[in-house]
């Protein structure tokens with residue numbers, strides 16, 4: 096079988112050819128290894144550059160429709176690993192649409208629903224951008240992310256940390272509330288900076304080595320104010336319009352999984368409504384949005400005391416940064432809780448598993464509404480939103496929401512399920528002055544927030560029932576609101592200077608918002624300008640000065656019932672006439688959702704057939720408030736209601752009830768004003784009553800002083816008795832000394848001046864004439880005793896002197912002569928004079 100390769104006759108392979116084949120193979124392997132070794136020795140950046148080049152080659156082929164997972168994008172291994180470790184695999188719609196465009200170098204302006212994953216939509220391209228540039232810490236700031244609130248900045252920072260942990264970039268969080276100097280020292284090393292606008296501007300002004308000239312990417316999260324920052328960063332020169340892509344992923348502005356409803360509720364019923372709502376959602380996680388920090392502060396405290404049966408937390412801008420973080424983390428961890436918050440929690444915050452967003456106060460506009468409700472129904476989860484609107488806010492707000500494609504429905508409150516907590520709140524405030532002050536601040540601050548709202552079609556502070564609102568906060572009277580007074584004054588000035596035609600000249604379209612009808616003006620005057628006369632008559636005797644903080648409340652009384660005597664219960668303002676807490680037992684119901692339906696009547700099932708207008712409790716007609724009322728009428732109405740300010744009643748040790756405040760009237764002068772007196776409150780009568788009351792007060796004061804003196808006398812008497820006992824003892828011991836003291840001159844005590852002339856202050860003498868008289872008598876008795884036995888007295892005096900000396904020498908205890916201090920002094924003076 097020999098062949099060319101075989102040795103003749105041998106049959107084995109040709110050794111030369113075999114060697115050649117082996118050598119060829121060997122060389123090939125050697126070269127390969129050498130190449131590999133060579134490649135292995137290449138610097139990382141070079142390898143990375145090749146990898147980057149390979150990724151970049153794939154960029155033009157990105158087709159969003161084919162993307163389902165993050166790994167379908169040409170992303171760096173480091174980013175993909177970070178995403179996987181954070182459990183992000185499938186992309187959301189905004190991520191699918193935007194990440195590819197960003198990688199291709201487009202500037203993307205995207206609008207997507209809340210909770211749809213916008214954070215990752217900019218964080219992933221940001222990481223890739225720096226990766227492609229092979230950014231190092233030496234290169235300084237590359238990405239700047241500006242966030243409207245500290246909480247959102249913190250949250251974004253956390254996401255960045257998770258997803259970018261395999262990269263080598265440095266990231267920094269620069270928000271207010273921390274040491275600026277410390278931040279300044281670190282800022283130049285940061286590659287990705289997340290900050291709040293205020294702090295950023297501060298660093299721009301104060302940190303000399305803060306440079307943003309190499310910025311590769313800037314991301315601003317929902318901040319109008321950032322225009323200022325952008326212009327300062329010369330960002331506009333960087334943005335190239337030809338490569339900007341606008342993406343609108345909003346068919347509806349809110350997630351489909353979000354169920355959105357609103358209720359119309361009178362201002363004075365809102366707290367009852369909220370309490371009832373929380374009671375029926377004990378196993379849920381809710382966020383309640385308020386218009387101002389002070390509202391949050393007050394209602395947080397009150398609700399803690401009311402104990403709704405669910406943890407209550409508060410988050411607002413007036414808290415210290417550490418506290419804010421603590422509350423934020425606390426709420427994230429809790430399974431069921433309610434967070435009272437201002438709009439600082441409205442934007443971007445990603446609290447997991449929030450079931451309900453309740454907008455206790457109407458949001459400024461549809462945008463704010465959308466951000467607030469976006470705290471629930473995040474990333475494919477479900478959620479519910481409840482917007483609470485005042486009757487005056489309903490039309491304008493609902494219109495705005497419809498325009499913004501917000502699918503929202505009206506539902507009704509079942510008035511029978513409302514729990515009234517107003518009395519409890521009143522009791523809290525009566526016990527706690529600080530809480531009362533908070534309630535007053537809350538009142539003013541809410542009104543200010545409404546007053547400052549731009550959209551006057553929705554927000555009209557002059558339509559608010561101030562007195563009822565104050566009651567609902569637990570206050571007895573509505574605090575004075577200076578800015579409203581000023582606004583009203585200003586309007587009065589305008590009105591009087593331009594005549595009544597001022598209002599008429601302006602057509603309905605011409606900034607109606609800043610105009611207030613004369614009817615409202617009258618209401619205002621009734622609220623704010625009549626306090627002196629009313630307070631005077633309410634308190635009976637205490638005329639308050641204009642700077643006094645409280646004004647009387649306006650109470651609506653049915654016309655015609657002025658002459659009727661109101662029963663105890665009827666005296667309570669009408670808003671108290673809601674079902675009592677103890678008559679409601681929906682707490683016993685175990686099923687949360689059933690209870691929800693109990694309180695909130697779903698749009699489809701208005702089971703009680705109640706229309707909002709029919710709801711007696713919630714829709715206390717404003718028409719009554721609008722009725723023209725004169726100062727006198729208003730004041731009289733309050734008088735007729737026997738309106739009570741905060742009362743303080745205590746129990747004595749004997750179990751007797753004593754009203755400490757306000758002091759009860761003691762005089763028999765009739766309190767009631769003459770109804771037919773059309774001249775207003777009868778000041779003469781009020782004065783007369785005041786004088787009568789004054790007499791009682793003086794009498795009481797006199798008695799008090801008398802009692803004080805009586806006690807003093809008793810004490811002195813006791814002291815004298817003690818002294819006498821002591822003296823007796825000393826007398827026995829000092830007999831020898833007495834025998835020896837023969838040189839004493841005779842002393843006539845009747846020559847002593849009348850000691851009563853030196854007693855007490857004039858005022859005391861005035862008030863305590865009986866007491867003085869009693870003492871005088873005693874002195875006279877003493878004097879008589881002295882006169883009857885001068886000698887004995889002289890002896891007694893000398894004895895006393897001796898005793899004083901003795902006692903001083905013996906024990907350094909001051910000798911009690913048995914006389915009053917004034918007598919003692921007179922005696923000494925007299926003795927000294929007589930010795931000269």
Ligand SMILES: Nc1ncnc2c1ncn2[C@@H]1O[C@H](COP(=O)(O)OP(=O)(O)OP(=O)(O)O)[C@@H](O)[C@H]1O
Pocket residue numbers: 182183184185186187190207208209210211212213214215442443444445469470473474
């Ligand atoms: N691809 C994803 N896979 C899984 N979860 C995701 C994904 N993208 C985002 N999420 C989660 O969805 C939630 C909402 O994301 P994110 O906060 O980014 O929403 P957003 O659109 O910025 O919301 P907002 O408009 O309120 O600021 C977060 O909890 C986030 O972890």
